[in-house]
Amino acid sequence: MAKGIDIGTMNIICSEKEDGDIVFTQERNAFLELESSDLTKTMMDSAQVLYIERDNVVYVLGEDAFKFATIFGKTARRPMKSGIISPNEKDAIPTIKLILERVLGEPRYRNEVLCISSPADPIDTNMNALYHKKMMEALARKMNYKTHVIDEGLGVVYSELSEYNFTGLGISIGAGLTNVTLAYLATPVMSFSIGRGGDWIDEQVSITTGLSREYVCSEKERGFKIGLEVEYGSAYGALSIYYDALMTYIIKNINRKLSEITPPKVEFPVALAGGSSLPEGFLEMFERKLREAKLQINISNIKRAKDPMYSVSKGCLIAARAQEGEEIGHEEVTEEIV
Amino acid sequence: MDSNVIAQHRILKHGSLIYYAGSAIFASGIALFAVGTAFIMMQKIHYGSEPEKIFLSSIFIGVGATMILTGMNMMMRQTRYGYHLIGAGTFASLFALLVFTYNYPQKWYYPLINYVLALYVVGLLVLVGNAFANVVLWMIEGKPDTVMRREVQRIYTDEEIERDIEDATRKSIELSASELIFKEPYAKDVKYGKIFHEKRGTTTRIKDNLDEVTSLVKTVNPGERIKSGSAEIEGASKNLLDILRVGSVKKSKSREIKDKIVDTMERFYSLITVKRGG
Structure with a gap:
């Protein structure tokens, strides 16, 4: 049956297929x-x-x-920081394990394929995602899943760019990191991450306005709209400014990385996903900035994922099911030969 | 050695033989043509010249022109029926010349002259047409063999070697990390809250048939085995066509034309450079 899981800094989202539906199960990380x-425990149990x-x-x-x-x-x-296991949090791994166990549940059968999303190595910070990736794989394997890891950006490509033969630029703007993958016919040409995301916006807004980060985050998630009309002293003005700054930073870094490669001479569609791309007005502003930036590749169109929060997880599910199908195919061929 | 490489070598060897034979025929044709021209000038051939002299000069020029065009065609990369066309063109021209040799000068009258001339011209036109079509096709679609051969023998730069080493090291680290087994000393001390095992978390259901899985499998494995004559062949062909057309994903017409012109110019320039170089 196969499952997909997006292990993000803010949310852990599992996806699986049930009849004609995809069921997403999520928990805050x-x-x-x-x-x-x-007394505390009794109260908590009853609540x-x-x-x-x-x-x-x-x-x-x-x-x-x-x-x-x-x-x-x-x-x-938070067990994770900037997209990977937080090095400052001693209880990080046991906590992630508990949340994973809860969200994933038992495998339906031994060695059920599970595709895990992992951040690519950031290009602007001295960080390496290998340890995080291997730990997540090990935790899932311990639960009797057969693991398979893909980059977050590739997850977006799988989920949103099937109509373009999985060719295009997948961008996942999460809480800790922004992941980017340029894919050509489902094959990653370039994958990297940028060490800024929604958390960076919360932090900057919190520093400049004096509001707590939790408050800023809740305001951001409560139907915030990127725009120029804001009230004095509200978090919205600062949020708009820092969203603008984040987009500029992301686009500059994408262009910098693109200048290092020779991509195929085709027009690439762009798909945006991730929790931090949810605010109204995000797509319009990003599109305007991307067109103005004159990237090293030709952009055909820019779209936002149907469900930006679930896009990476769905991409993982697609990869897992494709992988499982391939394995079944291989087994059938082997049986035929025998 | 890989069977593909062996096959490639065989094809290249076969291609080289035809190329060299073509060069020899081309050079001989030039020589014959030159001899014929020189003969005309030296013997001052005109309408009233002796038939033997006219016969000889016609044969030199006629055979020379046919050989030049045949040789040129053989030196080019051919399409599927290219060699058949060369054979037909050459045969038509030489047969016309043969008929000429048997009938000139005693039986050299109209309408025989019309037939022989027509056959000769048709043969030459087939050869010229085939050469022209190949050159156009090559400029639009193909790459010159010389450029391809240079790519096969390219020398790796230091940067590429470093990147390969880095990739190999990374793969090795990943492999060793996969073998790690983690201990969990804290696991037995954990007491779970009441609802921990009751439900798995907040769930959201979205109607989706997940058709992307089939597309992904087909894109990643375009060469998947399909039984001959099955209905899937049509689908697979369409899929392959879509893949080949990715280059034109939402591409505007004007941009397409511009790219084609730039591409053709680049190839033409590379051909000139290659020819000058060697």
Whole structure:
């Protein structure tokens, strides 16, 4: 049957096929530490809060961690930073494992194919995604999945550019990183990531306005519209400015990387995805900037994913099912030969 | 050695033989043509000259012209029926000359002259037409063999070698990392909350048949085995055609024409450069 999973800095989203539907199961990639007591645990159980207990400490997981952080005036801890396992968080891997177990569930059969999205190495920070990738693979393998890893950007290409024979530029603007893949006939020509995403916007807005990052993030996710008309003192003005800055930064870096390669002489469509591409007005602004930038490749059209949040996960599911189909094909051929 | 490489070598060897034979025929044709021209000038041939002299000069020029065109055609890369056309053209011209030799001067009257001349001209036109068509096709679609051979024997730069080493190192690291087994000392101490195993998280259902999977498999494996005569052949051909047409994905007509002109000019320039070089 196969599954796909997008392990992002903010959300972990699993996708699988059920009858004629794709079912996406998601959880926030966050946790919060609370002191353990019987009363706390009883209250949490009755309020259906997702938590675990270890060494007399309660760890609230997922979306509830953000809610509790707001109530208690704390900051939710994040197991991932800038798209990879956070090096500053000692509980990062056990927490990701717990969320993964919950979101993925048991495999339907041993060695069910699971395609995992992984960030490409960033070009603007001294970071390497290999450790993160291998850890995620190891965690999934331990759950008896047969793993297969693709770049986030390629996930967008698989999900959104099938009508162009999987040729084009897939851009996933996530919380920690922005991943870019230029693909030609489903084969990545160039893959890289940029160390800025939604979190960078939250941080900059928080620094300049004095508002907390959690508040900025919630305002951003609550139907924020990129535009020029804003109220004094609201987060919206700063959000618009930093969205503009992020887009400029992304496009400059894409152009820089494109100048290092010789892409095929075709026109490439562009697909945008990722949680940070959700605000209204994002596509229009990005398209205008991309056209003005005069990229090293010819751009045919620019589109936003139908479901930007689920695009990478869906791309992983497509890759997983294609891989599974191939494996079945190989087995059939082998049987024929025998 | 890989069977593809062996086949490629065989084709190249065969191609070289035809090329050299063509060169020899071309050179002989030039020589005959030159001799014929020199003969006309030296003997001052005119309408009233002796029939033997007119016969000889006609044969030299006629055979020379045919050999020049045959040789030129053989030196070119041919299309599927190219060699058949060369054979037919050459045969027509030489046969016309043979008829001429048997009938000149005693039986050299109209309408026989018309037939013989027509046959000779048709033969020459077939050869000229075939050569012209090949040159045009080559300029539009193909690459000169010389350029292709140069690509096969290209020398790797330091940068490319470094990149290859980096790739190999990376693959090796990935392989060793895959063999790691992780211990979980904390796992047994974990107590799960009540709802942990009750549901898997927030779920969203979207109606989607996931047709992209089939497209992806076909794009990645365009050479998949299909039974001969099956209905899938039509689909596979369409898919292959789509892939080949990727170059024109949403491409505007004017841009297409511009690209074609630039491409043709570049190829023409590369041909001139190659010829001058060697």
